[in-house]
Amino acid sequence: MEKAIIVAIADNYAIGRANALLWHLSDDLKYFKKVTSGYPVLMGYMTYKSIGRPLPGRHNIVSTWYPFDAPEELDVVFSLEEGFSHARKYFNDNGIRESERKVFVMGGGETYRQALPTADTLYITHVHTEVEDADTFFPRIDPLIWKEVSRSETLQDAASGLTYEFTVYKRR
Numbered sequence: 507m508e509k510a511i512i513v514a515i516a517d518n519y520a521i522g523r524a525n526a527l528l529w530h531l532s533d534d535l536k537y538f539k540k541v542t543s544g545y546p547v548l549m550g551y552m553t554y555k556s557i558g559r560p561l562p563g564r565h566n567i568v569s570t571w572y573p574f575d576a577p578e579e580l581d582v583v584f585s586l587e588e589g590f591s592h593a594r595k596y597f598n599d600n601g602i603r604e605s606e607r608k609v610f611v612m613g614g615g616e617t618y619r620q621a622l623p624t625a626d627t628l629y630i631t632h633v634h635t636e637v638e639d640a641d642t643f644f645p646r647i648d649p650l651i652w653k654e655v656s657r658s659e660t661l662q663d664a665a666s667g668l669t670y671e672f673t674v675y676k677r678r
């Protein structure tokens with residue numbers, strides 16, 4: 507099973523503030539949907555809360571220390587490891603071939619920090635801005651551990667003027 511992380515990161519590694527995203531990039535949201543659709547997604551409770559509903563077309567796994575009144579279709583787990591074992595069960599139950607077994611860790615900061623040491627692949631949107639008043643950051647991406655395998659051309663969001671690239675890194 508491939509463990510992937512998907513995240514949009516500012517140049518200073520900022521990813522969130524006040525339990526919300528730092529920008530609205532409609533093409534990044536479309537990219538996120540295209541890349542993750544059909545795969546299980548694993549997120550921390552705060553990220554689930556900030557979205558407010560399960561993402562359609564994906565098996566949604568939420569990790570929390572405390573049980574909460576979750577919609578029936580939500581798969582609630584009590585550790586990241588339990589989340590990965592639920593993803594394995596999902597693949598088994600649905601007869602998914604080994605080569606197609608990929609789970610996406612989709613945030614937030616605390617969940618990324620726990621997932622990065624065992625992740626295989628990083629789908630990172632590098633957003634070219636520095637957000638000084640962010641309160642949530644992605645850990646440093648160590649080039650001795652991570653090899654960049656693809657990078658899109660530099661794109662620009664028409665509404666905000668922000669420039670960004672879609673990249674993929676693999677563990678060396």
Ligand SMILES: NC(=O)c1ccc[n+]([C@@H]2O[C@H](COP(=O)([O-])OP(=O)(O)OC[C@H]3O[C@@H](n4cnc5c(N)ncnc54)[C@H](OP(=O)(O)O)[C@@H]3O)[C@@H](O)[C@H]2O)c1
Pocket residue numbers: 512513514515520521522523524525526527528549550551552553554556569570571572583584585586612613614615616617618620642
């Ligand atoms: N830029 C991006 O691509 C991106 C993507 C996603 C999120 N974000 C941003 O990230 C921020 C949220 O990140 P965050 O660090 O505050 O929260 P988070 O990682 O989304 O969620 C943290 C919560 O997850 C649960 N949790 C974490 N580790 C656990 C474990 N090992 N076992 C059981 N439960 C565990 C706990 O829930 P309980 O408190 O319920 O126990 C914890 O409080 C927001 O600003 C959001 O917008 C950014």
